[in-house]
Amino acid sequence: MTTEIILVFSILFITIILFAFEVFSVDKIAMLIIASLALTGLVKPEEAISGFSNTATITVLSLMIIALALEDNGVIASLARFLKNLHILPLFLLLPILMFITGGISAFINTTAVVIVFIKIISELSKRFNLPQSKLLLPISFAGILGGSCTLMGTSTNLIVNSVAKDLGAERFSFFEFSFFGLIFLIVGIIVVTIASRWLPNDSKENLQEAYDLENYVTTVVINKDSDLIDKKIEDTFLYTNPEISILKLTRNKQNTNAPGRYITLKENDKLVLMCDLENLSKLNDSQGLSIHKTQEDIDKSQLLNEEETEIQKKSEDWGFVEVLILPGSILIGKTLKQLRKQTFQNALPIAIKKRRNIRNTKERLIRKNINQITLKPGDRLLVEIPKNEIGQLYEMENVAILREHKTKSVNIKKRTISFAILILVVALAASGILTILISALTGVCLLLLTRCLDLNDVYHRINWQVIFLLAGMIPLGIAMNNTGADKWISDHLLNILSGQSNLIVIGLIFLITMLMSSVVSNNATAIIMTPIAIAVAVGLDLAMKPFILSVLFGANFSFFTPMGYQTNTLIYGMGFYKFKHFFIIGGILSLILWVLGTFMLSTLF
Numbered sequence: 001m002t003t004e005i006i007l008v009f010s011i012l013f014i015t016i017i018l019f020a021f022e023v024f025s026v027d028k029i030a031m032l033i034i035a036s037l038a039l040t041g042l043v044k045p046e047e048a049i050s051g052f053s054n055t056a057t058i059t060v061l062s063l064m065i066i067a068l069a070l071e072d073n074g075v076i077a078s079l080a081r082f083l084k085n086l087h088i089l090p091l092f093l094l095l096p097i098l099m100f101i102t103g104g105i106s107a108f109i110n111t112t113a114v115v116i117v118f119i120k121i122i123s124e125l126s127k128r129f130n131l132p133q134s135k136l137l138l139p140i141s142f143a144g145i146l147g148g149s150c151t152l153m154g155t156s157t158n159l160i161v162n163s164v165a166k167d168l169g170a171e172r173f174s175f176f177e178f179s180f181f182g183l184i185f186l187i188v189g190i191i192v193v194t195i196a197s198r199w200l201p202n203d204s205k206e207n208l209q210e211a212y213d214l215e216n217y218v219t220t221v222v223i224n225k226d227s228d229l230i231d232k233k234i235e236d237t238f239l240y241t242n243p244e245i246s247i248l249k250l251t252r253n254k255q256n257t258n259a260p261g262r263y264i265t266l267k268e269n270d271k272l273v274l275m276c277d278l279e280n281l282s283k284l285n286d287s288q289g290l291s292i293h294k295t296q297e298d299i300d301k302s303q304l305l306n307e308e309e310t311e312i313q314k315k316s317e318d319w320g321f322v323e324v325l326i327l328p329g330s331i332l333i334g335k336t337l338k339q340l341r342k343q344t345f346q347n348a349l350p351i352a353i354k355k356r357r358n359i360r361n362t363k364e365r366l367i368r369k370n371i372n373q374i375t376l377k378p379g380d381r382l383l384v385e386i387p388k389n390e391i392g393q394l395y396e397m398e399n400v401a402i403l404r405e406h407k408t409k410s411v412n413i414k415k416r417t418i419s420f421a422i423l424i425l426v427v428a429l430a431a432s433g434i435l436t437i438l439i440s441a442l443t444g445v446c447l448l449l450l451t452r453c454l455d456l457n458d459v460y461h462r463i464n465w466q467v468i469f470l471l472a473g474m475i476p477l478g479i480a481m482n483n484t485g486a487d488k489w490i491s492d493h494l495l496n497i498l499s500g501q502s503n504l505i506v507i508g509l510i511f512l513i514t515m516l517m518s519s520v521v522s523n524n525a526t527a528i529i530m531t532p533i534a535i536a537v538a539v540g541l542d543l544a545m546k547p548f549i550l551s552v553l554f555g556a557n558f559s560f561f562t563p564m565g566y567q568t569n570t571l572i573y574g575m576g577f578y579k580f581k582h583f584f585i586i587g588g589i590l591s592l593i594l595w596v597l598g599t600f601m602l603s604t605l606f
Contacts, residue, residue: 001489002183002484002485003040004483004484004485004486004578005484005485005486005489007040007042007475007484008042008480008481008486009486011033011036011037011040011477011480012452012477012481012486012529013389015029015033015477015521015525016517016521017202017518018032019520019521019522020107020301020520020521020564022222025377025466026466026467026469026470026522027465027466027469027470027473029423030469030470030471030473030474030599031469031473031512032473033473033474033476033477034048034049034051034472034473034476034529037476037477037480042480042483042484043476043479043480043483045435047476047479047483048478049472049475049476050475050476051333051471051472051474051475051476052065052472052474054163054438054471054472055163055438056156056159056160056163056164056471056475057318057468057471057472057475058438058442058469059153059159059437059438059441060160060436060467060468061468062157062441062442062444063110063156063441064458064463064464064467065115065445065448065454065463066109066110066422066423066426066441066444066445066448067110067113067463068113068454068459068463069419069448069453069454070113070419070420070423071113071117072454072458073412073415073416073418073419073453074412074416075382075416075419075423076105076109076113076114076117076422077117077121077351078420082325085338086098087125087131091131091132091135091197094131094136095135095136095139095193095194095197096194098118098136098139098140099139099140099142099143099189099190099193100143100186100190102114102115102118102142102143102144102147103144103146103147103150103186103189103190104147105147106143106145106146106147106148106154107147107148107150107151107154107179107182108153108154108423108427109423109589110155111144111145111147111148111154111155111568112144112464112567112568112571114139114144114147115140115144115196115568115571116138116327116397116401116571116573117403119137119140119571119572119575120401122137122140123401127442132202133238133575133577134200134201134202134577134578135197135200135202137199137572137575137577137578138193138200138255138572138577138578138582138583139193139584140572141566141568141569141572142189142193142560142587142590143186143189143190143193144568145557145558145559145560145566145569146182146185146186146189146190147182147186148557149178149182149186149553149554149557149558150172150178150179150182150183150283151175151177151179151182152173152175152176152177152187152430152437153175153288153427153430153437154182155469155523155558156467157523157524157525157553157557158553159437160471160524160527160528160531160556161527161549161552161553161556162465162528164528164531164532164546165476165531165535165549165570168482168531168532168535169535169551170535170545170546171545172248173548173549174433175427175432175433175437176430176431177466177537178550178553178554180267181550181554181598181601181602182554184186184597184601185554185558185594185597185598187595188593188594188597189590191585192589192590192593193590194540195275195572195589196586196589199582199585199586200578200586201486201577201582218248218275218353218354218355219274219276219284219292219351219352219353220271220273220292221271221272221273221274221290221291222269222270222271222272222290222291222292223266223267223268223269223270223271223272223289224268224288224289224290224291225267225268225269226289226291228289229266229268229288229289229290230266230267230268230289231265231266232260232265232266233262233263233265233266234247234260234262234263234264234266235262235263237266239272239274240262242276243281244276244277244280245274245275245280246274246275246276247259247260247272247273247274247518248273248274248275249273250264250270250271250272250273250278251270251271251272251273252269252270252271254269266288266564268423270482275491284460290566292351292352295402303373308471310566314525318372321351321383321384321385322348322383322384322385322391322394322402323381323382323383323402323577324381324382324383324384324394324400324401324402325379325381325400325402325571326376326377326378326379326380326382326399326400327400327401327463327571329376330376330378330397330400330462331397331462332376332382332400332421333375333376333377334376334377335375335376336373336374336375337350337353337374338373341515342582346374347386347390347393348384348385348386348390348394348461349384349385349386350382350383350384351384352382352383353374353376353380353381353382353383353384354380354381354382354383355374355377355380378567378570378571379570379571379573379575380598381575401428407429415451415452415453418451418453419448419453422444422447422448422451422453423444425440425443425444425447426440426441426443426444427440429443456486463565465478467524467567470522470524470525471524471528473526474522474524474529475528477528477529478529478531478532481529481532482532487532487533487536488536490533490536491533491536491537491540492540494509494533494537495537495540495541498537498541499541503543503547503603503606504599504600504603505604506537506541506543507547507548507551507602508595508599508603510530510533510534510537510548510551510552510555511551511554511555511598511599511602512555512595513530513555513593514526514527514530514534514551514552514556515555515556515558515559515591515595517529517530517556518555518557518558518559518566519559519561519562519564520557520562520564523556523557523559523566526555526557527552527553527556528553528557530552530555530556531549531552533550534548534549534551534552535548538554543606544605544606546605547602547603547605547606550605551598551599551602551604554594554598555595555598558590558591558594558595559588560583560586560588560590560591561583561584561587561588562580562583562584563578563580563583569583569587
């Protein structure tokens, strides 16, 4: 093993650790990869930035833009609107129909965009017809993943595998090259998940408060100078006697005390990080002498306001709590609650944040940071206080899901028709082979711009740039593995293990390794790492490349048994209905069945 190969493996190992433990966001990890490869000389400068000009990266970007236009102009919502008429069906019939529709749409439109729209639709159906969201959301995510595996443009993973394989001398896939396999996987997945749905939790939420009672929120409370809590021990206050409130941290004179004891005496200006539910948050917000997310300076300034004007304002504004789910591409991502309070958005006051669960996001780690310094990420849920007569403004925000009864946005029918026609044209051009997916997608974007169905100024801040940077950063890592011979080193060792084994075992092992890796690492990153290895094994065994490439393609997509393997799973997990075990058990069963099925089907291609 050469020094260069050791360096590549070191960077690869560190990358996997960073992905698995979510130490940094994926775009930061991507930039670190680019810099590391360039500084160590494993790739040339032009190779280090080649990911930004790669055909797969530009294609994914173009398809994202088209998906945004389709959502804005009501195309996706129209395709799914008739679901409202299906609420009369029993759940065991509604679920497979819903999954098939989601999978069918995801085959031609960005999977994440489709699932996001269906999250909103299911939330509305749940409110209007009391359908259990927890029985539908996870199956929708799984169906979107399976449907995206049916065509070349279904997911960015498919495009990445196709691009990397083509660069390594493999034949380019056609649009419907693997649709037969994908359709079988989709049908089997629908059957398995429908049967397993009985083990999904059953929610019967009818209002916002019950939804919040599922989990607790973390928020900061400041003790004002007129508070009755001053000079009282914690054990003598309602903060201790109320079992629904937990004191996580006390900050006094910039000194932090984690999990303060009950004998500590509270003082003026003390900051308490509390964990409590919505009901108690409301009580705290109304309590005399306590302020949520306000410094003493803020309080003193507010006391300078004219009392009469303040009283008029209180009477004219009837405030309410609203829960907001942060989706990829939201302008709120990366912001802290402190920043949001200063800038204000849609006249809403952030009260608390519910972080999406991950390995780093344990309670102990969370409370060591000031609540105002915790940044929002996709999958997080934000509790805001806003005048009830202004709640409608929240619906104007892009890439957030308001977890209340949804209001339908007005849609320009002409633009909706044109957008849908452009989608059909893009699919037709790519499927027929007249144009490549890249050129057909770029053509679609240009047509949307020319017909004014798309505003680029609006698109810029809504694109999920993390995915673009991830692709741009991982592609040079694949180049470095090829330059140093690291992929050949891995394939040679695999060949020693697989030599003399049947084709069934060989293809099954590649499929399994890819599937396991994609459960902790991004599916796109997995595809970039595993595709060269799979091709090298195929060449070394003198076997056809196609089955090996497809095993990576499907294996990287089938991230079912952990919530962090695929973006849609992460979003669903962040909504608080499911525990890790639901993905591990139900997703694990589905993964095992699809692995066995896929191994046998792909082995027929030899």
